[in-house]
Amino acid sequence: MIAKRSINPKQKKEMELLARKIKQGFMSSTTLSWVSRSAYDTAWVAMVPHPDHPGRPLFPQCLQWVIGSQRRRRCGFWGQTDVRGRPTLDCLIATLACMAALKTWAAGDPHCIEEGLEFLRSTTGELLTAYCGFESVGIPRWFAVVFPGMLELAGSLGLDVFPGGFSRVMEGVFEQRRRILADNKEHDGGFYYPPLEWFLEALPADHAGGVDCAEFLASHQNGDGSLFRSPSATAFAFMATGDARCRAYLEAMVAEASVVGTAVVSHGVGVPAVYPVDELLQNLVMVDVLEGLGLDEHFTKEIADAVHYIHR
Known part of the structure; x- marks a missing residue:
């Protein structure tokens, strides 16, 4: 065990003052202050047109976040990277969604879309091949549903993502989607999957004769107005129906x-992949952040309360 560096009384007082300021910030922060933003879901929210002014977005702050969140120094993609900072499958669907948002509103630097296209053309095959090479993993079910749908959306907006056609591994993802849509299993060999409508925004229009969003909302809408607490699915449902509860x-x-904290951001707003965020997740993240900062000794009560909540 590594001993903590000794500090003098002045340093101790400064650390205690800093801890109090941080504690005040933690106590006044919202649940979402702890949670990472989803480029994919933010892009879908950014695509929602204003009901009274269809030529502009209802949430321009989300579009602004999309414009400012492209990793332009890292090949021009959007989305989550792995622990080594390398692109993941999430980057493929996030980049497609963000390009769709920019194309929808003719927003941002034209080079943003060009860089996104270059990233997809140079990286998609490599990423898919890497996942297909892991026999115990393979292409995740969610990706096999969403990726083809996002390619189809991009094509409908005039984005020619792969002008030379799809590679064999990409064709394999489309075939996997076809099987998933045909089987529509919610469990397989002990694995339980969310319903396909969880990915409502990415389902093909002709799936099961087409999903009637208004009818689907009537039977599946949560009390908070969402579909499955999914910002992307709810944004799509609102665009299809204009439902007031979805908008709220x-x-x-x-x-x-x-x-x-107590400040309102002015540089764009990103949203999480799930909302509202479960309080259990909030407590787990809080403990992890405090311990990672080495401030746990100043937050013993808060950490104890969080751990008690987690294990109750």
Whole structure:
């Protein structure tokens, strides 16, 4: 065990003052202050047109976040990387969604889309091949549903993502989607999957004769107005139906995501992949952050309360 470096009384007082300031910030922060943003879901929220002004977005702050969140120094993609900073499968669907948002509103630097296209053309085959090489993993079910749908959306917006056609490994993903849609299994060999409608925004229009969004909302909408607490699915449902409860959910989420501590952000607003965020996750993240900062001794009560909540 590595001993902590000794500090003098002045340094100790400064650390205690800093801890109090951080504690005040933690106590005043919203749940979303702890949670990473999803480029994919933010892009879908950014695509929602204003009902009274269809030529502009209902959530321009989300579009602004998309414009500012492209990793332009890292091959021009959007989305989550792995622990080594390398692109993941999430980057493929996030980049497609973000390009679709920019194309929808003719927003951002034209080079943003060009860089996104170059990233997809140079990286997709390599990433898919790497996942296919892991026999115990393979292409995840969610990706096999969403990736083809996002390619089809991009094509409908005039984005020729792969002008030379799909590679064999990409064709394999489309075939996997075809089997998933045909089987529509919610469990397989002990594995339980979310319903396909969880990915409502990415399902082909002709799936099961087409999903009637209004009818689907009537039977599956949560009390908070969302579909499965999914910002992307709810954004799509709102665009299809104009449902007031969907809009209220999206507005509440964006409003909460706009606040960090006691300040309102002004540089764009990203949203999480799930909203509202479970309190269990919030407590886990809080403990991890405090211990990672080496401030756990100043937050013993808060950590004890969080651990008690987790194990109750």
